[in-house]
Amino acid sequence: MLVAVYVERKLAAFIQDRLGPMEVGYKGSLQTLADLLKLLKKEVIIPQASHKKLFILAPIWILVTVIAGFAVLPINSAWLGAPTSIGLLFLLAMLSLKIIGILLAGWASNNKFARLGALRATAQFLSYEIPLGLSVLCVIVVCRNVDLSIISFQQGLDTYNIYKDSIQTSYLLGIKGLDISHIGGFFTWNIFRMPCLIVAYAIFFLTSLAVSNKIPFDLSESESELIAGYHTEYSGIYWAWIMVSEYSVLFLMSIFGAILFWGGWNTPLPNIGSLKLALYTNGHPNTYAGSIWAFFWLFTKALLFVLIQLWIKWTFPRLRSDQLIRLCWLYLIPLGLGCLLVSLWWQLLIL
Amino acid sequence: MQLRTLFHAILRLGKALQLTWQHFVRSIKARNHTNTPIYLQQEGSSITLQYPHEQLSVPSRGRYKLHNDIEDCIVCDKCAKICPVDCIEIEAIPAPDVFGVTSNGMKKRIHAAKFDIDMAKCCFCGLCTTVCPTECLTMTPEYDFSVFDVLEHNVSFANMSELEIIEKKQVWDAHVANKKMLAE
Numbered sequence: 001m002l003v004a005v006y007v008e009r010k011l012a013a014f015i016q017d018r019l020g021p022m023e024v025g026y027k028g029s030l031q032t033l034a035d036l037l038k039l040l041k042k043e044v045i046i047p048q049a050s051h052k053k054l055f056i057l058a059p060i061w062i063l064v065t066v067i068a069g070f071a072v073l074p075i076n077s078a079w080l081g082a083p084t085s086i087g088l089l090f091l092l093a094m095l096s097l098k099i100i101g102i103l104l105a106g107w108a109s110n111n112k113f114a115r116l117g118a119l120r121a122t123a124q125f126l127s128y129e130i131p132l133g134l135s136v137l138c139v140i141v142v143c144r145n146v147d148l149s150i151i152s153f154q155q156g157l158d159t160y161n162i163y164k165d166s167i168q169t170s171y172l173l174g175i176k177g178l179d180i181s182h183i184g185g186f187f188t189w190n191i192f193r194m195p196c197l198i199v200a201y202a203i204f205f206l207t208s209l210a211v212s213n214k215i216p217f218d219l220s221e222s223e224s225e226l227i228a229g230y231h232t233e234y235s236g237i238y239w240a241w242i243m244v245s246e247y248s249v250l251f252l253m254s255i256f257g258a259i260l261f262w263g264g265w266n267t268p269l270p271n272i273g274s275l276k277l278a279l280y281t282n283g284h285p286n287t288y289a290g291s292i293w294a295f296f297w298l299f300t301k302a303l304l305f306v307l308i309q310l311w312i313k314w315t316f317p318r319l320r321s322d323q324l325i326r327l328c329w330l331y332l333i334p335l336g337l338g339c340l341l342v343s344l345w346w347q348l349l350i351l
Numbered sequence: 352m353q354l355r356t357l358f359h360a361i362l363r364l365g366k367a368l369q370l371t372w373q374h375f376v377r378s379i380k381a382r383n384h385t386n387t388p389i390y391l392q393q394e395g396s397s398i399t400l401q402y403p404h405e406q407l408s409v410p411s412r413g414r415y416k417l418h419n420d421i422e423d424c425i426v427c428d429k430c431a432k433i434c435p436v437d438c439i440e441i442e443a444i445p446a447p448d449v450f451g452v453t454s455n456g457m458k459k460r461i462h463a464a465k466f467d468i469d470m471a472k473c474c475f476c477g478l479c480t481t482v483c484p485t486e487c488l489t490m491t492p493e494y495d496f497s498v499f500d501v502l503e504h505n506v507s508f509a510n511m512s513e514l515e516i517i518e519k520k521q522v523w524d525a526h527v528a529n530k531k532m533l534a535e
Contacts, residue, residue: 014378015371019399315371316364 004247005032007303008310015314042236047110050233054108059234059241062101066245069094069252074149076265076294087148091256092136095211098249099125102220102230105242109233117229120321121213121220127328128210128217131203134336138200138343139260142190152264155189157271185270189263196342201261203336208253208309210324213246215313219321254305255298262301265294406495413492414477417468419508423453423487426461430479430488438472439479440465444519447526453485463509464516470496471504 006021006029013020021028046052072087074080084090099122106118143151191197210217221229231242258264319327400407409415431439442465451459480488498504511519 011375014375017374017378019378019401022401311368311371311375315367 002032002036004251004306007307008247008313011307011310012314015311036240039240040237044236044238045233047233049110051108051110054104055233056238058101058105058108059231059238059245061104062098063241063245063248065094065097065101066248066252070248072148073252073255074152074259074264075298076291077153079291080149085147088136088140088146088151088260091148091252092133095132095249095252096125096129098245105234106230109230111233113226113228114230114232117220117222117226117232120222120226121230123321124210124217124219124324127325128207128332131328131332131336132207132211134333134340135200135204135207136260138194138197138336138340139190141340141343141347142194142197144347148259148264151190152259152266155193155263156266157183157188183270185266186263186268187270189261189266189268191261194343194346196339196346197261199335199339200343201257203332203339204257204261206332207328208257209312210328211253212250212309214250214309216316216319217324218318219324222318224318250306250309251302254302254309257305258298258301263297265298267293267297409492409494411492413494414475414490415494416470416491416496417473417479417506418489418491419466419468420487420489421463421466421508421510423455423485424463424466424508425453425457425459425485426463426466427484429482429484433478433482435476435478436472436474438469438474440467440469444516445523446519447522453487455485457485462511462516462519464511464519466508467505468508469505471501 009031010020010028012018021031024030024034046055069091071082072084072090074087081087082090102121103118106114106116106121109115139151140146143154145151145154186192191201213220219229220226221231226232231239234242426441426443428441428443431437431441441463444462444464446460446462449458449460450462453459475490477490480486480490496504
């Protein structure tokens with residue numbers, strides 16, 4: 001979290017030819033911690049005309065739902081997160097619950113900017129939720145499972161699997177006959193197993209930008225028009241909670257995308273003949289080496305996606321509200337439906 | 352047609368990402384401000400100067416804070432007279448006789464009881480250094496003299512103690528009285 005904020009500040013600064021935080025700690029690395037301490041001791045101002053209970057509840061709600069989403073993420077083969085067989089659905093549900101907190105925050109503030117921001121966030125949510133669901137559904141169709149840990153296991157070596165029975169063989173590019181279950185590496189990642197998932201990932205990536213309220217889809221915040229959108233009235237530690245949850249969502253969506261499409265904790269190096277690179281760089285499940293490798297690969301991927309999202313954030317301008325709704329409803333939903341149909345048909349072919 | 356515009360849009364978005372990436376890469380390259388002779392041409396795109404930690408080198412004949420070498424000063428009051436903003440305040444006590452010689456051979460006949468330069472008023476025109484006959488009043492390369500109290504900007508150069516001032520005043524008064532008596 002703190003690292004993500006620091007990385008964002010540095011990246012933004014470098015893109016804009018600045019230096020970013022430099023004073024606190026080595027090259028400003030403790031700046032975020034200092035900011036957090038400052039926010040902790042700041043006075044919390046609750047507006048007189050606000051609905052006080054809901055005003056306090058909203059940031060807690062946002063934070064709790066986002067952190068709850070992390071509970072089901074399988075970090076490595078020994079640490080599979082909460083033992084639920086419907087982890088994927090739970091995560092989507094938590095992402096949807098977050099919007100209630102935003103709506104609460106906007107409504108309880110009794111401030112026109114906050115309310116406009118909350119309304120925009122809701123409209124945005126209604127638009128991006130369906131394409132996001134469709135793109136995730138494509139993965140469910142390919143993996144025939146909604147358990148995130150099984151989805152992760154499927155995208156690795158067959159020898160790496162501890163759920164051998166519930167998992168089908170992996171075919172490269174979805175061509176039957178190209179069995180690559182024993183090769184592993186990036187060949188068994190979902191995006192290479194089923195080529196039409198590239199389109200699904202494009203949809204997922206766009207919507208994940210919208211989920212984490214990042215530019216080009218930060219309509220609910222839009223500093224230039226709405227001051228700070230739905231958290232205009234918040235200060236001190238409540239504001240910090242909202243900010244923390246916003247960055248957590250960014251991270252959550254990156255890990256989620258890595259697990260669904262880019263092989264989760266599995267290594268990108270394949271086995272080549274007698275050179276068992278995939279096995280060397282992923283270890284065996286439930287061993288120390290296996291756990292550390294899995295952790296390393298998953299977080300490398302996730303941080304890479306965080307970097308890409310931040311890069312996009314500091315490059316592009318904000319979309320207009322109607323442009324976003326148009327993009328989601330007119331282009332992404334038909335595209336997602338088409339992608340779903342293609343992956344269904346493909347799955348039937350290689351069954 | 353639609354596909355073509357889509358393709359062009361994606362291409363342009365890629366261009367934008369490329370541009371920001373270039374800036375990112377150029378900024379990462381560390382550069383050293385302190386010893387660059389050409390001040391605003393550095394490697395990398397960032398030109399931020401982290402002021403207290405790194406400072407641009409100033410020419411050795413920089414004309415910033417004033418300094419008076421009081422040992423060489425003959426208290427001629429020229430600097431105070433020419434100062435356009437009246438930032439130099441001098442209180443002079445004449446001596447009955449020559450009591451010293453400056454480094455360029457001029458005779459010192461007046462004691463400086465007070466030689467204050469208010470750097471808060473100073474406009475750094477340099478006229479006082481031009482008129483100074485002994486070249487004791489100079490401008491130094493020191494440009495960072497920010498203080499917490501504005502009164503601290505008033506720099507005092509006189510080095511006479513209270514006792515000395517009273518003593519010299521008495522000497523001069525006695526001299527004047529003596530002269531008057533002689534004239535009568």
